[in-house]
Amino acid sequence: MSIWFTGSLEMGLIYGIMALGVYLSFRVLDFPDLTVDGSFVTGGAVAALMITNGIHPLLATIAALAAGFLAGCITGLLNTKGKINALLSGILMMIALYSINLRIMGQPNLPLLNDETLLSQFEGVLGGNEWSTMIFMVVLVLLVKVIVDLFLKTEVGLALRSTGDNARMSRSFSANTNTLTVLGLGLSNGLVALSGAFFAQYSKFSDVSMGIGMIVIGLASVIIGEALFGKKTIMRVTLSVILGAIIYRIVVALALRVGFLDTGDMKLITAVIVIIALIVPRQVDVYREKARRKRKRQALQMNGKGGNGIAPAKSDL
Numbered sequence: 001m002s003i004w005f006t007g008s009l010e011m012g013l014i015y016g017i018m019a020l021g022v023y024l025s026f027r028v029l030d031f032p033d034l035t036v037d038g039s040f041v042t043g044g045a046v047a048a049l050m051i052t053n054g055i056h057p058l059l060a061t062i063a064a065l066a067a068g069f070l071a072g073c074i075t076g077l078l079n080t081k082g083k084i085n086a087l088l089s090g091i092l093m094m095i096a097l098y099s100i101n102l103r104i105m106g107q108p109n110l111p112l113l114n115d116e117t118l119l120s121q122f123e124g125v126l127g128g129n130e131w132s133t134m135i136f137m138v139v140l141v142l143l144v145k146v147i148v149d150l151f152l153k154t155e156v157g158l159a160l161r162s163t164g165d166n167a168r169m170s171r172s173f174s175a176n177t178n179t180l181t182v183l184g185l186g187l188s189n190g191l192v193a194l195s196g197a198f199f200a201q202y203s204k205f206s207d208v209s210m211g212i213g214m215i216v217i218g219l220a221s222v223i224i225g226e227a228l229f230g231k232k233t234i235m236r237v238t239l240s241v242i243l244g245a246i247i248y249r250i251v252v253a254l255a256l257r258v259g260f261l262d263t264g265d266m267k268l269i270t271a272v273i274v275i276i277a278l279i280v281p282r283q284v285d286v287y288r289e290k291a292r293r294k295r296k297r298q299a300l301q302m303n304g305k306g307g308n309g310i311a312p313a314k315s316d317l
Contacts, residue, residue, distance in 0.1 A: 006134065008253040012246030013137035014198050015217060017144055019225070019245040020238060021191030022218030027237075028152070029184040030164040034090035035075045036192050036218060038097025039068040040211035043193025044200035045104040048112055051201070057118040061197045068193020069186040071097060076182030102208050110206045117201035133202070140198075144191065145238050151187075152234050160184050192218075213267055220274045221245035227281040248273060 018040060025033040043064040050060035071093060078089040102108065123132040151157045162170045163180045170177050192214070200206040225244025231237040255269045 004253050004257065005250070008249040009246060010133050010137055010202065012249035013134075013141045013242070014195055014202060015221060015249060016141050016195075016242035016245040017198070018192050018195035018214060019218050019221035019241045020144060020148055021188040021195070022215065023222050023238070023241045024148075024184060024191070025188040026219065027222065028161055028164045029181060029188070031079075031181065031185060032087050032090065033072075033075060033185060033188060034087065034215055035071055035093045035097070035185070035189055036090075036215040037211045037213070038094040038101065039071045039189040039192045040196040040199070040214045041101045041206070041208060042071055042097055042104070043068050043196030044206035044210060045101045045110070045196075045208075046193070047197035048110045048200045048206035049104055049106075051112060051115050051117060052110065057116060057121065057201065061118060061194065061201075064197035065190045065194045068196070069190035071193070072185040072187070072189030073182050075189070076185040080178035080181050098208065105206060105208065108208045112200065112204045112206070117204075118198075119201050137198075141242055144194075145242060148191075148238055149235050156180075156183070213270060216270050216274060217245075217248065220248050220270060220277060223274065223277040223281075224248055227277060 018036070022033075022036060025031045025036075046067045047057070047060045047064040050063055051057055075089050075093040078084045078092060079086050082089070084092070119133055119136060122136045123129065126132045126135070129135075152161060159170065159175045160180050160183070162173075163175065163177045163184070167177045170180075196211065199210070203210075221244040222241050223244070224247055225240035225242070226237065228247070229236065229240035229243055231240060251273060252266065252269055256266070
């Protein structure tokens with residue numbers, strides 16, 4: 001299998017964790033959270049700093065998840081307690097995290113070239129198997145997916161989904177929507193930071209600007225996954241989101257292999273993919289609806305002629 005393809009799959013799996021976080025905020029909570037661009041870097045920065053200081057990669061990764069959770073909770077508090085607009089809350093936290101991430105790393109870029117990571121440790125367990133990273137990421141992503149599925153089926157998870165669907169109705173059933181919003185955003189950004197931590201360990205560096213455009217990538221993954229694989233059940237939609245992230249990475253890799261595109265065009269490619277993913281499913285739905293109405297009209301006309309030989313009036317159609 002080609003190196004570019006396996007690399008795209010591995011990166012897609014890492015982005016899949018981030019896409020699950022974006023799904024929680026944008027779809028479950030219906031909260032346009034732009035904190036993602038900052039919390040992704042926070043996860044990478046915390047993990048990289050701790051690993052370079054000799055702390056076990058597992059502890060560093062857990063700390064990265066906790067840092068992302070804290071960042072998401074602050075965004076939620078700005079919105080619920082500070083009464084700041086949801087979109088503005090995310091933007092403010094994203095801007096603040098840029099400086100915070102720079103402070104954490106102490107420099108714009110923190111390399112992990114000679115440090116042991118969870119990925120390298122797992123590779124050692126498998127005796128240097130070339131598929132070790134792929135196996136590790138598949139197991140990790142499936143574990144995260146199962147945890148998210150189980151959580152969304154709990155009483156708190158159902159209350160969280162209810163808050164996103166209709167906050168007023170949730171409050172009428174004595175649900176504390178403010179607390180649920182803070183918790184939901186914390187979990188969302190915790191997953192994003194976890195993705196950032198593994199991105200840093202996979203790429204062997206953490207950079208203060210590596211989170212730029214992550215919210216768009218997350219949205220692209222959610223939209224592509226839902227459009228291609230559906231969203232009838234929680235288990236199906238979380239799998240769709242992960243597959244959407246993998247497909248996104250493969251499409252980007254294919255686009256970059258075209259001669260007139262280079263890595264500087266990645267943001268343009270991402271924007272085009274999102275635009276296509278937004279427009280095409282809607283046009284398909286419109287076409288299907290028109291076809292359905294046409295079949296219904298034809299059926300009514302056939303029934304009318306077959307019943308009494310008189311076609312129904314236009315007003316009946």
